[in-house]
Amino acid sequence: MTTPDPDGLLAEQLLRLTRRVHRIQKRHMTQRDLDVTPAQSRLLRTLAHYGSPPRMADLAERLEVVPRAVTTLVDGLEASGKVRRAPDPANRRVTRIELTDEGRATLRELRGARRSAAEEILAPLTEKERQVLGVLLDTLIDGDAVQPC
Structure with a gap:
């Protein structure tokens, strides 16, 4: 007979809750016809927290992903008009990423979808x-x- 593993059970419950949260958030995003992936949503939310448009490398660091992943996300968001690339005025080799008006509107809708998902x-x-x-x-x-001794 095996003894129960309370920490393993908690870990499994957390994983199940995380999957449920993602499913419900995705449903609320779909209901609002938001054509963004969860990763794009995260990038938009991250962009909104910067005072001035960040560099791609800044976004990669903040999102804890490789720069190539940010490039792919920005490509998709730029194609849909939610962000734009802008040259850095101080260094022409640097590209900054800016939210567009469409991106800000999408972000407002995303916040509403997340809020209604959380309520559910x-x-x-x-x-x-x-x-x-x-x-x-x-x-x-x-x-x-507190860590046990």
Whole structure:
């Protein structure tokens, strides 16, 4: 008889929840006719956090991907009019990536889709349970949990 592995069970539950979150978010994005992939969505959200248009290398570092992956994402977003490449005024060899008006509109729709997906996912929880979950997730994300000796 095998003994239960509580950490393994938690890890499996987290993976299942992650897959459910992605499925529900994708459904909400599809319902709004948002023609972006999850990776493109992440790039748009990242772009929105910069004060001035970042370099491709900055985006790759922030997204923790190889520069070629950013090039592919930007190519797709540029083709659909959501971003544009712009030369760096101080260095002609550097390309900056800017959100277009279409990109900003898409970002607003993406935020709405994510918000409605979160409401659906969190619906079974009370307000207090949501607060506790938020604290627990912050602890896991930040890695501040006390390590056993």
